[in-house]
Amino acid sequence: MPRKIEHTNDSVRRVLSLVGAGAMAVSVFGGASGTADAATGLRTLDFTYGNLTVFEDDEPYSWWDTRETFNYANWPDLHLAQGGPAATLVDHRCVGGEVRSELTMSASRPTSLPSGTIRATVTLKLYEGTSCSTQDLEDQRTVVVDVAPGQSRNVSISLENDEWGGGDWAYLDRLTFQNDAG
Numbered sequence: 001m002p003r004k005i006e007h008t009n010d011s012v013r014r015v016l017s018l019v020g021a022g023a024m025a026v027s028v029f030g031g032a033s034g035t036a037d038a039a040t041g042l043r044t045l046d047f048t049y050g051n052l053t054v055f056e057d058d059e060p061y062s063w064w065d066t067r068e069t070f071n072y073a074n075w076p077d078l079h080l081a082q083g084g085p086a087a088t089l090v091d092h093r094c095v096g097g098e099v100r101s102e103l104t105m106s107a108s109r110p111t112s113l114p115s116g117t118i119r120a121t122v123t124l125k126l127y128e129g130t131s132c133s134t135q136d137l138e139d140q141r142t143v144v145v146d147v148a149p150g151q152s153r154n155v156s157i158s159l160e161n162d163e164w165g166g167g168d169w170a171y172l173d174r175l176t177f178q179n180d181a182g
Contacts, residue, residue: 041082042182045107045118047075050175056096056168066096083111094132101126101170116149118179126159126170152178
């Protein structure tokens with residue numbers, strides 16, 4: 001069963017301010033974190049860069065438009081064993097009280113891939129409605145990449161609400177992750 005961590009705007013700020021990013025990674029992944037060696041076969045997916053910009057368009061009153069950018073360079077590392085369970089991070093962001101993005105990052109090490117390779121699946125969804133809890137999905141995209149040991153990959157995704165009166169968008173700029181030993 002995949003491990004799943006969900007973040008919201010306020011909860012991330014509270015957790016980071018209370019326990020710090022390092023302690024959060026240890027507490028979130030419990031026994032899966034720690035130093036890995038060749039005997040354990042653990043690999044770490046380390047997030048090194050990435051920004052998500054979400055724009056809420058309040059037509060025809062452009063002075064009320066809202067844009068926010070969120071940084072993912074310090075997302076908790078994911079520690080993965082060959083053939084072991086997947087790990088998933090989910091982050092919800094709301095802008096302007098009515099546009100919500102949902103970024104899901106899932107990583108696994110299927111035995112069908114070359115030794116040490118991590119499969120990363122990144123999904124971005126854009127919702128627009130009358131509140132931050134809206135379930136009105138406007139656009140979504142999923143990108144799957146395989147990351148060989150010692151390599152890094154990045155993913156960019158652009159979403160747009162192209163319905164009449166829309167204009168809201170979300171752009172994930174180069175979510176970059178690296179596959180490291182342990």
